[in-house]
Amino acid sequence: MIETQGLTKTFKSGVEAVKGVDITVEPGQIVGFLGPNGAGKSTTMRMLTTLLAPTSGSAKVAGRDLLADPAGVRRRIGYVSQSGGVNLAAPPAGDLVLQAMLYGMDRGRARERVAEVLALLELTGMEHLPGGALSGGQRRRFDLAFGLLHRPPLLFLDEPTTGLDPQSRAHLWDHIRALRADHGMTVFLTTHYLDEADALCDRLLIIDGGRIVAEGSPAELKAGGRTLDDVFLDITGRSLREEVPA
Amino acid sequence: MIGSAARDTWLLFRHGLAVTLQQKFGLVFGAIQPMVFLVLFGPIFATIGTWETLVPGLIVQLGLVSTGMAGFGVVFERRFGVLERLRVTPASRLALLLGRVLNNVVALVVQTVVLVAVGYAFGLRAPAAGLLAGLALVVVLGASLASLSYAVALTIDENLFAPVMSTIVMPLALLSGSFLPMSMAPGWLDVLSRISPFRYVLEALRELFAGHYATGTVGLGVAVTAALAVVSVAVGTRVFSRENA
Numbered sequence: 001m002i003e004t005q006g007l008t009k010t011f012k013s014g015v016e017a018v019k020g021v022d023i024t025v026e027p028g029q030i031v032g033f034l035g036p037n038g039a040g041k042s043t044t045m046r047m048l049t050t051l052l053a054p055t056s057g058s059a060k061v062a063g064r065d066l067l068a069d070p071a072g073v074r075r076r077i078g079y080v081s082q083s084g085g086v087n088l089a090a091p092p093a094g095d096l097v098l099q100a101m102l103y104g105m106d107r108g109r110a111r112e113r114v115a116e117v118l119a120l121l122e123l124t125g126m127e128h129l130p131g132g133a134l135s136g137g138q139r140r141r142f143d144l145a146f147g148l149l150h151r152p153p154l155l156f157l158d159e160p161t162t163g164l165d166p167q168s169r170a171h172l173w174d175h176i177r178a179l180r181a182d183h184g185m186t187v188f189l190t191t192h193y194l195d196e197a198d199a200l201c202d203r204l205l206i207i208d209g210g211r212i213v214a215e216g217s218p219a220e221l222k223a224g225g226r227t228l229d230d231v232f233l234d235i236t237g238r239s240l241r242e243e244v245p246a
Numbered sequence: 247m248i249g250s251a252a253r254d255t256w257l258l259f260r261h262g263l264a265v266t267l268q269q270k271f272g273l274v275f276g277a278i279q280p281m282v283f284l285v286l287f288g289p290i291f292a293t294i295g296t297w298e299t300l301v302p303g304l305i306v307q308l309g310l311v312s313t314g315m316a317g318f319g320v321v322f323e324r325r326f327g328v329l330e331r332l333r334v335t336p337a338s339r340l341a342l343l344l345g346r347v348l349n350n351v352v353a354l355v356v357q358t359v360v361l362v363a364v365g366y367a368f369g370l371r372a373p374a375a376g377l378l379a380g381l382a383l384v385v386v387l388g389a390s391l392a393s394l395s396y397a398v399a400l401t402i403d404e405n406l407f408a409p410v411m412s413t414i415v416m417p418l419a420l421l422s423g424s425f426l427p428m429s430m431a432p433g434w435l436d437v438l439s440r441i442s443p444f445r446y447v448l449e450a451l452r453e454l455f456a457g458h459y460a461t462g463t464v465g466l467g468v469a470v471t472a473a474l475a476v477v478s479v480a481v482g483t484r485v486f487s488r489e490n491a
């Protein structure tokens with residue numbers, strides 16, 4: 001579903017955010033992409049979702065070549081960004097229908113599909129509130145709704161549960177599991193909650209300093225009876241990230 | 247390919263129009279804006295010039311100060327992540343620009359019609375053909391100004407957009423000869439104003455309002471307006487497809 005070779009991103013500022021990443025994700029898997037702040041998770045995702053041009057390397061995403069056929073990739077993926085995409089100045093209702101229609105649905109079908117997704121995420125009725133009047137958890141579910149409208153076979157979620165209360169997090173996990181179970185959807189997600197990664201993901205990739213430093217199933221990574229937290233800290237070290245560069 | 251770009255443009259245009267029409271205060275201010283100079287400056291100008299000279303000038307000035315600020319809206323869309331969400335959809339990048347631009351063009355055309363109608367009450371007289379041709383020129387001018395505005399808004403720091411644009415727009419209006427024709431300017435200022443494309447647009451507009459169609463001035467104005475539109479839309483589309491936009 002995802003296959004990258006030597007994916008690299010060097011920003012104009014000179015920051016080498018991603019340094020030659022090779023990733024393979026099989027269809028139907030829920031894969032967790034873990035790593036400390038600034039490790040390059042979002043940058044990698046933004047490349048795989050056609051938002052950022054890689055500096056070098058290549059990738060196949062949802063069966064399409066990322067560089068040769070970005071439009072083909074866009075048709076087959078959903079993406080929920082780390083900071084979300086709900087317009088705070090307007091109710092999401094109109095934006096949802098527009099978004100569905102941009103994926104080719106006619107107005108009637110788009111309205112139906114929006115109603116379906118809102119019911120699925122228990123948001124029915126809230127779509128007429130201005131984005132700014134929604135709680136953080138509600139807004140996050142609307143973000144997910146935007147990503148699900150066109151039933152993408154591959155879904156990218158960048159920290160979908162950050163800022164949610166434990167109930168909302170557990171709910172979102174259920175939704176994600178159901179999407180995989182009912183539609184065979186492949187999910188590629190980042191999270192800082194290692195318990196969540198442990199419970200939800202079939203496979204984990206750990207990135208640090210722009211390089212993949214470990215991968216395997218949660219069970220494989222925890223071999224020897226350690227917790228995922230211990231493994232994570234052992235692999236990525238204990239020093240704080242995102243310090244101001246000297 | 248072209249069919250889907252046209253459909254996407256139409257969808258984004260309709261969506262933007264619906265949003266515009268919901269903003270009642272925005273509509274009121276949009277209607278008042280064109281009349282300010284006409285009512286408070288026009289009667290003074292009319293003592294030395296004609297309404298047929300002034301109104302085209304005010305149209306260009308209006309385009310610059312109202313359509314030129316179009317990019318302000320997209321600053322918020324980017325901040326809220328809306329733009330990025332749209333850029334992950336298969337929507338054509340040209341449509342992401344044109345859907346918005348079309349809205350701004352419609353707004354400018356409506357404002358221009360208000361301006362001309364009120365101008366008529368004050369004494370403006372222009373042939374229907376000249377008005378229609380002028381309106382066509384305004385459509386193309388509006389598309390250029392909106393595209394350029396979006397390009398600037400998505401390129402510079404978002405906090406700089408309002409101060410930078412409001413500073414640029416006034417000199418451009420003055421240099422185009424919006425308030426007083428450049429024929430009255432001293433040599434150096436006249437030369438300076440020839441660098442601005444808006445001078446040629448405006449001179450063509452004045453000729454059209456005067457009922458002169460097949461003149462060199464009109465030809466030059468049309469050519470400059472068309473060239474400006476092609477460049478602006480190309481630049482705008484590039485900015486909408488580019489990373490970080």
Ligand SMILES: Nc1ncnc2c1ncn2[C@@H]1O[C@H](COP(=O)(O)OP(=O)(O)OP(=O)(O)O)[C@@H](O)[C@H]1O
Pocket residue numbers: 011012013015016017035036037038039040041042043044082490
């Ligand atoms: N647009 C940009 N321009 C310059 N540098 C950037 C840009 N975006 C990200 N970076 C830098 O690239 C590195 C990786 O950032 P990225 O956002 O991918 O990290 P992350 O793993 O998602 O972190 P977090 O867990 O905090 O979200 C960081 O050093 C960041 O400062």
Ligand SMILES: [Mg+2]
Pocket residue numbers: 041042043082158
């Ligand atoms: Mg991130």
